[in-house]
Amino acid sequence: MNQFKLSEILEIIGGGTPKTNVSEYWGGDIPWLSVVDFGNGQKRVYQTEKSISELGLKNSSTKILKAGEIIISARGTVGELAVLGKNMAFNQSCYGLTAIPTICTNEFLYYLLKQKVSELKKNAHGAVFDTITRSTFETINVDIPPLPTQKAIAEILSSLDDKIELNNQINQNLEALAQALFKQWFVDFEFPNENGHPYKSSGGEMVDSELGEIPKGWRVDFLTKVFNVVYGKNLPTTNLITNGFPVFGGNGIIGYYSKFHYKEPQVLISCRGAASGKVNFSKPFSFVTNNSLIIEIPDREKMPFEFLRQWSLDQDFTSFVSGSAQPQITIENLKPLQLLIPNQETLEKFKEVISHLIIQIQELEVENIGLQNLRDTLLPKLISGELEVNESLLEQTF
Helix, strand or coil: CEEEEHHHCEEEEECCCCCCCCHHHEEEEEEEECHHHCCCCCCEECCCCEEECHHHHHCCCCCEECCCCEEEECECCCCCEEEECCCEEECCCEEEEEECCCCCCHHHHHHHHHHHHHHHHHCCECCCCCECCHHHHHCCEEEECCHHHHHHHHHHHHHHHHHHHHHHHHHHHHHHHHHHHHHHHHCCCCCECCCCCECCCCCCCEECCCCCCEECCCEEEEHHHHCEEEECCCCCHHHCECCCEEEEECCEEEEEECCCCECCCCEEECCECCCCCCEEECCCCCEEECCCEEEECCCCCCCCHHHHHHHHHCCCHHHHCECCCCCECCHHHHCCCEEEECCHHHHHHHHHHHHHHHHHHHHHHHHHHHHHHHHHHHHHHHHHCCCCCCHHHHHHHC
């Protein structure tokens, strides 16, 4: 292996933001990345919340990163990493990174950076926000194997990430099917009647309510009166460990803890920071959460989790966000939120129809956790050379 400074094996590309008060700069065909669009253990990023126009690109300091190049968050939430799945622009809170091809490959660089994220964070500085600067990359030394070894290491680790990505794509399709069923039953009111025919279009009786016409026998109530809406545990990051019960934050698993709080899946709503309003679900095992909002079901026999899960996905919780400097959602914010509660028979039928989809989703999520753990176990050993790359290791991984 040869030793380099991290800055010697990559090119650093700065981003930027078009003026937000010029509408012609926004809503175009160019995806525009910020830290809310990537991270959380996902290797590749394909979509962004915002996009810009060619005019916005020309009149700002943002640049286009090419598919296969790397994005890293450099300010605030530092050290989030992803490989671009297609060409994208990006903001000034991130750096674009591309490997010097005579020394390193982009695929190997991505995994090397994952291994070095903790060092990058330690070397971050700033009075208000932690910040990775260009000089930060000069403070970290790395050992680089020959290019053939890099490619073999990246092939092993990529095989695991590719399987994770495939599982995520399958789950996206399952989620879309589950949400289409929810809309058919509880928005269009075309759930099966006693004869198995679509309720509303078959002449099912409708009555007036605060939310408009609803099927007879259904009711409207306030979210905070039907469910327990509570905050999760405020766990300092120093209390997190590498093994134990998963800790869920607004963007997914953020670490592990020695004790658990919940045994059953729950609806989690991110309520602080840029991800405020994002809906997540815990996996089907014991876990704890950070201080995100949690919607608890007092009686799961009367109100199936499957219904609450799909209802939550149908809501725009970002409309309840308050504050500009520090966006947040409070329990008080959610008190005006009403929901439609079907009769018990319809709820039980919906659970029966949709539960197998949710079970498939959960099984793939659990499989992904195992794949991530295997990847994260192999990563430091392969990068350091402790584990030698050979044919048997390739066969075991694949």
